[in-house]
Amino acid sequence: MTTEPLTFPLANAGPFDPPSELMAMREGRPIAPLRLPDGRLGWVVVRRATVRSVLADPRFSARQELRGNLSPSGGSLPPAPPGMFIGMDPPDHTHYRHLLTGQFTVRRMRQLTARIEQLAEEHLDRMAAAGPPVDLVATYARPIPAMVICELLGVPDEFRERFGQQVAELSRQDATPEEQQRTLVGILTYLGELVREKRSTPTDDLLGGLVVDGAGLTDEELTNLAFMLLGAGLDTTANMLGLGTLALLAHPEQIPVITNPDTVDNAVEELLRYLAIVPGTLRTALEDVEVEGVTVRAGETVMVSLPVANRDPERFADPDTLDLTRQTSGHVAFGHGVHQCLGQQLARVEMRVAFPALFRRFPTLRLAVPQEEVPLRDEMLIFGVHRLPVTWED
Amino acid sequence: MAEIRADREVCVGAGMCALTAPELFDQDDEDGRVVVLVTRPEAELRERAREAVRLCPSGALSLSEEA
Structure with missing residues (x-):
């Protein structure tokens, strides 16, 4: 067994498979040292049970100023600004999260089904009108979740047009701190203006509601909440739709x-x-x-590998095989613990609508290029495909 | 007897219980936090209750089981 630390980032083994170094840890090496991009030495864990116990353990903090930095720019991160509760612990985290949980319930998200179906059909109409081949990411996977989260929050279309791509770009691993800062300031300035507009003219949407009865939230808190929800809503489901379609096209018998x-x-x-x-x-x-069996010292950072935990043979038989009929309960794609994805029920509804609508409209859908030519998002913090050229029989 | 307990202060409104066992759990329309629909589930629903307790991300749910 080698004691040489692994180094983040690690390249995925393929479009569907986590890094082979981490997958190999399933064979009797449940924890390994990991060198973070800022040079700090931490740990990585891969077993589903370990991942869940770390994420549920209050002795492990999500405070961003305590952890190693995933960006190669290095240096410590500042404490999370007011409202950015993804980088906070309870009770600060709980205070903000509880203001939002009523907006993302199973029932509320299912009520969006008809609207998402309508958006899907509109975008499929446009795909059909454009004719094959098209890039499925630009025509379908990216715009639908973007329109849904913007409508939910009450962010006008103008924002998507001006900033949609830039929000996604914030997750580039190779962006310089200056580039990231410039992008961030531009987006936050716009959202700050939007929050002030909503204070003077409240609207019937999530941000409008928070302005009216948001437990006395400041403009800064509201701006950061809006930014966090947009970031989480723009780049996640979009990548599941793009990469998911690639996976389904590789296993057409399961469509x-x-x-x-x-x-x-x-x-x-x-x-x-x-x-x-x-x-x-x-x-x-x-x-x-x-x-x-290892002592993680106070101040050391642990990375939990959600993808490898989802391939844990202790929970999932034949875990590296896609089987849409298997027992799937207990996966950790949305994380675990108090930070488990707030928008997971929205993501589920979007996927339940968008995948079937796509394959019903275009039953002959197939890749327009060989699979190995599909550009993968290896340099991004959220994985997926940059483009997905598809075609069909007209 | 088996009894479901829910700590609404700990609950983070992820909705895993309402998704996993909608016969037993719901979410409050206002704050999204857990609402227990059936405190003492019948024997045939107990495995569902256990699964919901296991999947709860925040540890807000527990099931006390007596022989």
């Missing part, structure tokens, strides 16, 4: 499982389990903690 209303829910869960779009998340030990 009838996702177009069948009786089995679509499970099919979506299996795509969530199988596709590794979020490589991991970081937690920092607040005190010494034993993990898999």
Whole structure:
């Protein structure tokens, strides 16, 4: 067994498979040292049970100023600004999250089904009118989740046109700190103006509601909440739709499982389990903690590999095989612990609508290029495909 | 007897319980937090209850089971 640390970022083994170094850890090496891009030495864990226990353990903090930096620019991150609760611990995290949880319930998200169906059909009409081949990412996978999250928050179309691409670009691993800062300031300035507009003229949407009865939130808090929700909504489901379509086209015999209303829910869960779009998340030990027989010292950062936890043979038989009919419960694609994805029920509804609608409209859908020519988002913090050229029989 | 307990202060409104066992759990329309529909589930629903407890991300749910 080597003691040489692994180095982040690690390249995915293919469009559907997590890095082979991490997959190999399933054979008796449940924790390994990991060198983060800022030079700090931390750890990586891959077993589903370990990933869940770290994410549920209050001795592991999500505070961003405590952890190693995933960006090669290095240096410590500042504490999360007011409202950016993804980088906070309870009770600060809980205060903000509880203001939003009523907006993202299973029931509320299912009520969006008809609107998402309408958006899907509009975009399919445009695809049909343009004629094959098209880039499915630009015509379908990216615009639908973007329009849904903007409508939900009450962010005008103008924002998507001006900033949609830039929000996605913020997750580039190779962006310089100056580039990131410039992009960030531009987006936050726009959203700050929008929040002030909503204060003077409240609207019937999520941001408008928070302005009116948001427990006395400041403009800065509201701006950061809006930014976080937009960032989470623009680049995640979009990549699941792009990469998921690639996976389905590689396993065409399974497409009838996702177009069948009786089995679509499970099919979506299996795509969530199988596709590794979020490589991991970081937690920092607040005190010494034993993990898999190793003492993680106070101040050390642990990366939990969500994709490899989803390929854990202790939970999923034959875990590296896509099987839309398998028992999928217990995957950790949305994380675990108090930070588990707030928008997961929205993501589920978007996928339950968008995948079947696509394959019903274009039953002969296929790749327009060989699979190895599809450009992968290897340099991005959220994985997926940059473009997905597809064609069909007219 | 088996009894479901839910701590609404700990709940983070992820909706896993309502998704996994809608016969037993719902979410409050206002704040999204857990609402237990059936406190003492019948034997045939207990495995569903256990699964919802296991999947709860925040640890807000528990099931006390007596022989």
